[in-house]
Amino acid sequence: MIVLIARKLLSVILTLLLASFLVFAVSEFSPGNVARKTLGPYAPQESVDLLYQKLGLKDPLVERYGRWLGILLGLRADPLQDPALKLNFVDPRGARYFGNFGYSSLYKAPVNDVIWSRLGATAMLAGIAFAIIVPLSLTLGILAGMREGGLLDRTISVFGIVATSVPEFASGVFLVALFVVLLGWLPGTSPLTTGGGWPVWSQLVLPVSVLVLYDSGYLVRMVRGAMVDVMNRPFIRTAMLKGLSFPQVVLRHGLRNAMIAPFTVILLQINFLISGVVVTELVFAYPGFGRMILDASLFGDISLIEAATLIALCVAVTTQLLGDAGYALLNPQIRLR
Numbered sequence: 001m002i003v004l005i006a007r008k009l010l011s012v013i014l015t016l017l018l019a020s021f022l023v024f025a026v027s028e029f030s031p032g033n034v035a036r037k038t039l040g041p042y043a044p045q046e047s048v049d050l051l052y053q054k055l056g057l058k059d060p061l062v063e064r065y066g067r068w069l070g071i072l073l074g075l076r077a078d079p080l081q082d083p084a085l086k087l088n089f090v091d092p093r094g095a096r097y098f099g100n101f102g103y104s105s106l107y108k109a110p111v112n113d114v115i116w117s118r119l120g121a122t123a124m125l126a127g128i129a130f131a132i133i134v135p136l137s138l139t140l141g142i143l144a145g146m147r148e149g150g151l152l153d154r155t156i157s158v159f160g161i162v163a164t165s166v167p168e169f170a171s172g173v174f175l176v177a178l179f180v181v182l183l184g185w186l187p188g189t190s191p192l193t194t195g196g197g198w199p200v201w202s203q204l205v206l207p208v209s210v211l212v213l214y215d216s217g218y219l220v221r222m223v224r225g226a227m228v229d230v231m232n233r234p235f236i237r238t239a240m241l242k243g244l245s246f247p248q249v250v251l252r253h254g255l256r257n258a259m260i261a262p263f264t265v266i267l268l269q270i271n272f273l274i275s276g277v278v279v280t281e282l283v284f285a286y287p288g289f290g291r292m293i294l295d296a297s298l299f300g301d302i303s304l305i306e307a308a309t310l311i312a313l314c315v316a317v318t319t320q321l322l323g324d325a326g327y328a329l330l331n332p333q334i335r336l337r
Helices: 002-029 034-039 045-054 061-072 111-146 151-165 168-182 200-231 234-241 246-258 260-275 278-283 289-299 302-330
Strands: none
Touching: 002 061, 002 302, 034 045, 111 151, 111 200, 111 246, 111 260, 111 289, 111 302, 151 200, 168 200, 168 278, 200 246, 200 260, 200 278, 246 260, 260 289, 260 302, 278 289, 289 302
């Protein structure tokens, strides 16, 4: 098991290095002057020309990536804080520190001052949604898969298909029309401020509901399919012939074996809830990570895009590592390899 985790950690590190190089290369080769994209469209040309020289943009790509990685790891000083550029950019953390993502031309502030608050807002939204999605999906999926073809199975299957097929913006508009316009029970936007007279918890109800409806439908169908497959296995019939009651068969033999496939899928939903909630955050004006990525892309904030992409990749590979470890715990055959 330790060897398996060590191999996975090494794979994660290599994946992050390769992914960071690809992100850097795409940013470098995208249309436009890299120095201009870094400083923003309204920076003086004198500063752009000087930054072009300081970044060594005429050097080979690998050499430029090494310098960029050195700044990110805190091995090199950030050239944007050079007084000669006349940007008046001073990071309170200093010019050299680990995790230096640079300067956001959109928000006119260090990327670290922008991205973590947005990521925290999305993490709160994702955490609440995930805490509801997982038990709800497991319960409905297990109930549907216990007796394939029954009335409960068909009802839950219809719910899963409908919930998955309705896009987020459509369910968001429907919930707003019902609970905001018609009933007036909830606010229509979620700025996470109390200035409009609504408490913060009430501003989370609709975004969380949209995510739960959309994501739980898919997971319910996954759990239901796995449960149906396991309940038709010979060892289930053997357990029942030994005299075990149906609930005992489900809990002792069916549930653990049915969770092997959905477990990885459940963890992968964290990726979607962190970086794939752009539509939900846009519909409800939620100040989160996904909406920030959209704004940075539209503005061309290269430093913020690079930082957000790397953080999303870290979340993805971390959840994949946890999924592999959990899969090994559920499936003894993996631990023996």
